[in-house]
Amino acid sequence: MKRKALIIGGGMLGIWLIAAIVLARTNCAWYGSQTERDTRYAAFVGCMVRVGNHWVPRAELRTEQ
Template sequence: MSKRLRKLLIISGALFALGLLINSLTNRGTCSYYGFQTDRETKYAAFVGCMVKVSGNWVLRSELRAVQ
């Protein structure tokens, strides 16, 4: 493997990891802000999404209308 290809793979891997980190922080912030706006308890679960506490149970924010 050439040095140029190795550098390119390292840089692309680092950019991918940075993108994942930024996306995760954005999703967590959005979930937290939703909880602040609605005065509800929220948490962000990785690979699941924003969860909202309703009647003692955690429900996905996207499925909240079905529960209410």
């Protein structure tokens, strides 16, 4: 019984993780289309925005402008 609960819990955690990644990538792409900027999603960093010749995290964009 505990084994089934562990498998189900692990499966639900995996589904939640995949959904969160898809949502973050979609949000990054949407931000790029709304602001007409080049964006990309980087693992462990998040949404990156091209500023000049380099990429900066979207969260730090205000300090670069």
